[in-house]
Amino acid sequence: MSIAAAYTLKHQHTDFVVKEVSRPPVEQPGDYAYAVLEKRGVTTLEALRLIAEHLGIQESDVSAAGLKDEDGITRQTVSLRAETMRPFWIDLGPEKWLRLSAPIGQYDRPLEKGALLGNDFWLVIRNLSEEAAESIWNRGGSRGQFRQYVVNYFDRQRFGVPGSNYRTADVGAALLEGDTRRAAAVLHHDTAVAMSRGGLVPGEQARFVQDVNAGMDCRTAFRAISSRLRLFFVGSALSRDWNLQTAQSVAATGHPLRLYGDEHPLAGCLGLAGPQALASLPAGIALKEPVALPSEDGVGITMRETWRATVTATKVFLIDRGPDEHFPGRHALRVFFNLPSGSYATSAVHQMVTATTAASQDPGRAAAGTT
Template sequence: SGVLDSLLGKPMSELLNKFACDLKNAWDLENNADAGTREFSLGPILDKKNRADLHSAVRQKFPFLVTLTKDNEMIVKGNADYRELCQLVTEKETSDFFKFLDAKLENSTFSFEPDGNKEHRKVVHHFINRKFGKLLETKSFTVTDVNDQPNMSIMVRFREKSWSRKRSAGGFQEKQDLYTAFTLQKENLETLEAIGFLAAELGVLPSDFSYAGIKDKKAITYQPMVVKKVTPERLKEIGSKMEKKGMRIHNIHSACQHLRLGQLKGNRFDIVVRDLKHHSHDSSADLKERISEAMENVETKGFVNYYGPQRFGQGQNIQTDQIGLALLNEKMVKAVKLFFTPEDTDDPVNNAKRYFLQTEDAKGALVMLPEFKVREKMLLRALNRYGVNHEGCTKGWLNIPHSMRVFYVHAYCSKIWNEAASYRLKIYGSKVVEGDLVFSEENDESVSLNDKVHVVTAAEESANKYSINQVVLPMVGHSIKYPSNKVGQWYHERLSKDELQMCKFRVPPLQLNIPGCYRPILKNVQNLSYFLEDSEKGIEIEDNHLNESKVSLHISFDLDPSCYATVCLREIMKCDF
């Protein structure tokens, strides 16, 4: 207190002492509501060095207080983190921990008393990671306690300082602004898995890659990508290594910026449908005629522009849209539990998920999960560090790249759109009615999206001014308007059913912002071509000996962005898959 006396003068130092004692007593009484809000002013301290000395002196003498400066005035109040830690460990440990924290001595460590209770240690780990995770790291060690028995103790140390940005800002900036474009060819890999492999090999983050969309897992797909902080030469070096993982890298060249989601002109599909058969109720028809009829139909009429089944995942028990709904409702823990809901199969992935749901042991589940489950691992690492509670789960979702987080919410919005499209066609058919939304013809870039969308009037309905091909339906979000007919009403009822009637379609804790958009109800295919082949002989079939051999149908077509080949194919084949 000699230091405080000399810095503050004896009278003020004594008042501070009294404030500290009173606050401590109030804390001990627990029921004192204002204990957390009490403040004490040390008056204006103009000299910066004096302020720094005072901050340090107060904290070393009273670790349970914090000091802050408001316009040169120094204020002292209770340290809520200190109070919280006191409820987990002894007062002495808490006091020593905060002195250790405040001293910030490089390479210094602090150990809590031996603690054999794993659950309790977990709570302490989570507390320190949650409050001081950027500064400190914790680890449990085996120690010998007072009775010479082996026990566990938590050790805390300062994280290694990441190199100062200021010092090497020049070199750092150059690397930041380096972009390399390439075409990724992959097979039997998710886009995000492929990025995980590439990132690990190149020593960059998955978020350093940008792409225009997520490609199908099973197919052989090609997509443009851009990676930041990697030179074309470095990318070329890893080619042969990546081939072993099922991908190839083509067309490597320098670029000047990232790609954005949706920044593509469309997709080309080459599809083979093997073992063609008639529908059971249609077995007498000529197969070749049926096929040409189906192709003609889809070419002239198009297809309903549903989001394809791959948007919602393969899961039988849980689909991605349910996770998206939980995220929109900010039910973070529920979203995590849904994310880890296993399928009813016995394989490493589902066993790990099952284990996690039963035990909430993130560390154990991490060990069980195969390497390629990138998203699951990212989430579990955060849950291991922060705990499976609302805060921990929020941190977990933040630990996966933004494009993946938003994917789940988009899945929910897509599901609503699909249902809306079915409802719209069911009640109004292909007639354009009053209150429908259509895209106006203006191609002016400066016009906002909502201004491009026109609400059909009664007069326009009577005059048949628009065709069904021009009708759009909103993808739900915060910046769209709804049709002003029964379909708009349907949207409101449907969202209420999911408790989203008041939803702002923004989830700030997860940095999610869903403005919404408009999607045409019908779409057309371009450049459709096809031929039939005898699967066994591998030759094109010209004549009508179709029904005796195994037949494959080869189809090629182009679709606009965000149109699904699965949906177009479903229309051609008249069946679900």
């Protein structure tokens, strides 16, 4: 069954506000300063590069516990050596900036991935029909809140930059096969296309294209890209594999509710129709994560195997609703919720709106993953 879920998310940066919930180390104070990074219109990877560039330090000396995308206003903790730390603000152009706070503490180790507990989200869901806004609002009852279960898919931010055609998973898949030339060719093509269209192009990719266009060998230019970004490409390919494996488990329940049209990068991923189907899924599916790249081509990438829950739950708090000033004749809904580390708010919202739309169109059909 396919349901058209009409809404708009991230219409403006203030519609998508994210605050990281992290756990500082309990060890003795040391040489690493922790500070708050606030940003708008910039990815975390690009922000870390800009911090290093501004402070005149190596990019590897700046650490974050998680990645936040550029379409919103985000707040997260970063770490760097205390002697290099100083607060600053950078204006990067229209609706793009980043700010690094004064130190909030000093510890004996840099931030690590395990320090991220989750994220708080304050979102405005726009361009809803009055019926859809009312259906979601009514789910909150007298307490203005409800529990939502969602399939824990990686969302499209993991596979490219919104508004562009970056095929990060294809770049990563080529690296996993040891084919650096193909990885470089895909990245060069997609980045060049985005640049020609005036799209958002992170600095490293732009320099890569400029180097290749200036005559540098494609593989040589690719190796100049930071290992952090190349590891992101590999992780993107492994995340796509996890999504497809999870989608197969969802389809096997016999109760699929299609979430995306054929043109969407996640067209192969399915939602669910009813909490009983959610309960029949495996609790989690193994996920490989890249840890280190060799100095040369991508052969011999060091991996570690982790476990990712197939279903996650959140409590959605309804803040307010009303006519949408940006979309005449439509309605907007403001919500708050928290998700554990690694879960995507965009996927949670899409499944919530799609499930509620399905239930309103077919009253005999329970909203997927709701209680």
